[in-house]
Amino acid sequence: MAYPINSRVEEKENSKSQPTWRDWNSQFLTCSELFFPIMPYGQIFSNNTDWPSLNELNYYKPQGLITCSGLEIFFILQKGSRHKDGFDTLYEPRVYLKGEVKTRSKNWHDFLNSQIWYHFPKSKAALNMRHFIAFDEIAPFPWTASPVNRSREQDYLTMFDEGGCVLMCSANRSLPFIFGHATYEQIIYGNLDLSMCTLKIQCDDSFFKLNSIEQIAYVDLSLASLLANRSLYKKSNAFFSLSISKAKEFFLNLSQSQLL
Numbered sequence: 001m002a003y004p005i006n007s008r009v010e011e012k013e014n015s016k017s018q019p020t021w022r023d024w025n026s027q028f029l030t031c032s033e034l035f036f037p038i039m040p041y042g043q044i045f046s047n048n049t050d051w052p053s054l055n056e057l058n059y060y061k062p063q064g065l066i067t068c069s070g071l072e073i074f075f076i077l078q079k080g081s082r083h084k085d086g087f088d089t090l091y092e093p094r095v096y097l098k099g100e101v102k103t104r105s106k107n108w109h110d111f112l113n114s115q116i117w118y119h120f121p122k123s124k125a126a127l128n129m130r131h132f133i134a135f136d137e138i139a140p141f142p143w144t145a146s147p148v149n150r151s152r153e154q155d156y157l158t159m160f161d162e163g164g165c166v167l168m169c170s171a172n173r174s175l176p177f178i179f180g181h182a183t184y185e186q187i188i189y190g191n192l193d194l195s196m197c198t199l200k201i202q203c204d205d206s207f208f209k210l211n212s213i214e215q216i217a218y219v220d221l222s223l224a225s226l227l228a229n230r231s232l233y234k235k236s237n238a239f240f241s242l243s244i245s246k247a248k249e250f251f252l253n254l255s256q257s258q259l260l
Contacts, residue, residue, distance in 0.1 A: 024051045024106070025188070032187050033251055034244070037177045040213050041118040051106045057114050065121045068129035068228075071099030073121075075114055078102035090143060092131035108188055112181035119216050120179060122224035124161075130227065131157050153233040160227070165196035165242055166219055167250070170205045175254050176247040177219050187244070198242040199226060208254070 026048050029035045035042070044060050045052050052060075057075045065073035073095075094100050101117065103110045117124050134153045139146065150158075163180035176198075178184060183196055201222050210218065232238050 022106070022108075024048065028188055032248075034176065034178055034187070034247055035184065036212060037179075037216055037219075038112075038115045038119050038184065040216065042115050052111065054103060054105070057103070057111075061114075062118055062121075065117055066125065067096055067099055068125045069096050069099075071097075073099050073101055073117060075103045076100045078104050078110070090135075090146060092128055092135055093143060095128045096132035108185045109182060112184045115184075116179065116181050120220045120223065122220045123179065123227055126224040126228040127157055127161050130230065130233075153230070156233045156239070159197045160199070160239065163194070163197050165198040165247065166223055167198055167200045167242060167247075168203050168207060168215075168219060169200055170203055170207065173205065173208055173254055173257065174250045175208065175215075176242065176250050177216070178247070179223070183244075192244050194244045195241040196244070196247070197239045199223070199239060201226070208258070 025031075026046050029039050029042050029046065041060070041062060045056075048056075054075050054077055061073070061075075067073065091102060094102065101113070103114065131154065134151055134157065135146070138149070138151060161180065162182040165179055165183070166177045168175045168177065178196065180196060183194060186192075186194055201219070203218075203222075207215065207218060226232055
């Protein structure tokens with residue numbers, strides 16, 4: 001789905017359209033220090049003068065983007081009405097059974113989703129597997145549309161997928177890794193009054209001595225193991241709320257301690 005690139009402005013002599021949040025910004029990684037979890041592959045696009053194409057998203061994707069059903073992930077164009085019935089309109093089943101991630105062009109939400117797949121492939125695959133199983137349990141077959149009512153598990157899955165965060169904690173240190181692509185999107189728009197659906201994962205101090213790529217891989221493997229376990233979604237206290245401001249505080253405190 002294409003969006004207008006520039007805001008509407010009053011026509012005046014020598015006037016220029018002002019950029020909006022719908023514009024591509026090659027420096028999106030500088031929007032917040034909390035964007036470090038998507039920096040290793042995200043910086044590939046720092047020289048793009050326009051939105052990355054689907055061909056680019058598929059060309060630059062790292063190895064290992066595999067669903068739990070064993071299929072390679074491909075980003076494909078989302079087209080047509082989302083209100084039509086039919087298998088191709090079903091998002092999570094299509095990812096699980098065909099490896100196809102429907103992606104809108106020139107769209108921050110979907111571009112950032114691709115970046116979470118790039119950096120946390122095991123966790124995204126685990127979420128997709130749980131989504132598919134939960135869908136299959138309540139959707140009448142043959143599948144033509146998503147059920148009107150969703151299960152508690154599906155709600156948890158969606159909340160974490162869109163607005164999740166992992167807080168890595170040792171006895172003395174904590175570091176937040178934003179996972180939800182909608183959270184990254186809102187930060188780009190300048191919306192910082194947010195709270196994230198957060199999971200805490202314990203680690204020892206050696207974790208904080210790893211480089212960023214090693215840390216992300218560690219988080220991805222640990223998080224995928226948690227997300228794949230259905231018992232997580234039956235716990236009333238599995239997730240807690242963490243504000244963007246508090247996450248920044250954790251990040252800055254860790255950065256200062258490492259300088260000492």
